[in-house]
Structure formats: C-alpha cells, structure tokens
Amino acid sequence: SQQGEEDPQALSIQEGENATMNCSYKTSINNLQWYRQNSGRGLVHLILIRSNEREKHSGRLRVTLDTSKKSSSLLITASRAADTASYFCATVNSGNTPLVFGKGTRLSVIA
Amino acid sequence: GAGVSQSPSNKVTEKGKDVELRCDPISGHTALYWYRQSLGQGLEFLIYFQGNSAPDKSGLPSDRFSAERTGGSVSTLTIQRTQQEDSAVYLCASSGNTDTQYFGPGTRLTVL
Numbered sequence: 001s002q003q004g005e006e007d008p009q010a011l012s013i014q015e016g017e018n019a020t021m022n023c024s025y026k027t028s029i030n031n032l033q034w035y036r037q038n039s040g041r042g043l044v045h046l047i048l049i050r051s052n053e054r055e056k057h058s059g060r061l062r063v064t065l066d067t068s069k070k071s072s073s074l075l076i077t078a079s080r081a082a083d084t085a086s087y088f089c090a091t092v093n094s095g096n097t098p099l100v101f102g103k104g105t106r107l108s109v110i111a
Numbered sequence: 112g113a114g115v116s117q118s119p120s121n122k123v124t125e126k127g128k129d130v131e132l133r134c135d136p137i138s139g140h141t142a143l144y145w146y147r148q149s150l151g152q153g154l155e156f157l158i159y160f161q162g163n164s165a166p167d168k169s170g171l172p173s174d175r176f177s178a179e180r181t182g183g184s185v186s187t188l189t190i191q192r193t194q195q196e197d198s199a200v201y202l203c204a205s206s207g208n209t210d211t212q213y214f215g216p217g218t219r220l221t222v223l
Binding site for chain 2: 030031035045048092097100102
C-alpha cells in the first residue's frame with residue numbers, strides 16, 4: 001500500500017522557473033528519499049533526508065522534511081527541459097528495508 | 112562501476128505461460144529488492160532479500176509469484192501461469208551499507 005501522497009499529481013512550468021513538489025506520509029520514518037523516473041523505466045536516486053534533518057541541498061535540488069507534519073517538499077530551482085520526468089518520494093521505516101512509494105508528480109518543463 | 116542490470120528489457124507472453132525475470136545487482140550489495148509498477152500506479156514492493164536472511168515475501172500478490180537469490184548475488188523473479196493483470200514494469204534495486212537503493216532499468220512485461 002502507498003505510504004505517501006505527492007502533490008500536485010502533475011505540474012507544468014516554463015524553463016527557468018522553480019518547481020515545488022510536496023509529499024505527505026503516514027507513519028514514522030527513518031528517512032525519506034526522492035527519485036526521478038524518465039519514461040516509465042528505471043528510477044534515479046536524487047536525495048535522501050534523514051528523520052533528524054530538516055533541510056538538504058544537492059545542486060539545484062532542495063529538500064525539506066517536517067516530521068511533525070509528516071511532509072516533505074522537493075524544490076528544483078532554475079528548471080530545465082531535461083528535468084521533465086516523474087518524481088517520487090519514498091519512505092523507509094528502518095534500516096535497509098523496502099521503500100514505500102507515493103504515486104508521483106509528473107513534471108513538464110516547457111522550453 | 113556497473114549498475115543494476117535486468118533482463119530481458121521487454122517480455123511479451125501469453126496468458127498462462129510462466130516467465131522468469133533476472134536481476135544482477137551491484138557487486139557487493141547485500142540487499143536486493145523487487146518492485147512492480149503497473150500502468151498509472153505507483154511502485155509496489157514485492158520481495159526483499161538481505162544477506163543470508165530469509166527473504167521478506169510480504170509484498171508478493173499471489174502464490175504464482177516467487178523469487179530466489181543465488182549465491183547472494185543474481186536474483187530471478189518467477190511468475191507462474193501469468194495473467195493479464197501481471198502486466199507491468201518489474202524493477203529491481205540493490206543497496207549496500209547506505210539506505211540508498213539503486214534501481215535497474217526494469218523489465219516491461221506484457222501478458223496477452
């Protein structure tokens with residue numbers, strides 16, 4: 001069963017704009033991860049944030065985590081057409097256990 | 112280094128046939144996972160191997176699904192008597208000492 005819900009389900013922006021995607025989850029977690037998927041195939045790991053962290057940066061990506069609200073956000077700054085993909089959040093309850101995914105946000109960046 | 116590989120990349124089969132999907136994890140990774148992504152759906156956990164421990168099969172949707180991992184490396188997911196609802200992309204992932212899972216490109220299974 002899905003743990004998380006991404007919001008919005010679909011997002012369309014112009015190149016150069018920022019894109020913000022949100023994720024909510026239901027149970028306590030060890031960490032939360034964001035993945036990107038192009039064309040319905042393999043997932044690429046973007047960033048991991050642990051339950052004791054509030055914010056992380058990686059290049060043009062910024063992730064926040066609010067464990068009190070059981071929510072996370074992914075911000076992509078200065079978006080590019082190549083950022084067009086589906087983005088999923090996934091939670092881990094403990095250790096090396098299976099990821100529990102949300103249904104994803106489909107991002108379209110228009111050149 | 113080499114990432115996770117999966118074969119075949121595409122498989123078309125007839126209803127009622129058995130299929131085997133293969134996953135080669137990253138060398139040295141002790142954990143291996145199988146997920147399924149159906150059209151328009153999120154990713155669904157199927158089965159998880161960690162070292163020499165008994166696998167976590169809690170996500171397998173029916174007893175037609177089974178998986179094994181030989182020698183702590185390569186894994187095979189077997190679906191017996193395939194049904195049309197088994198059509199999906201089957202994704203394999205592996206992880207080592209960190210919590211990050213590295214995914215293969217997936218196998219797209221179509222059951223006619």
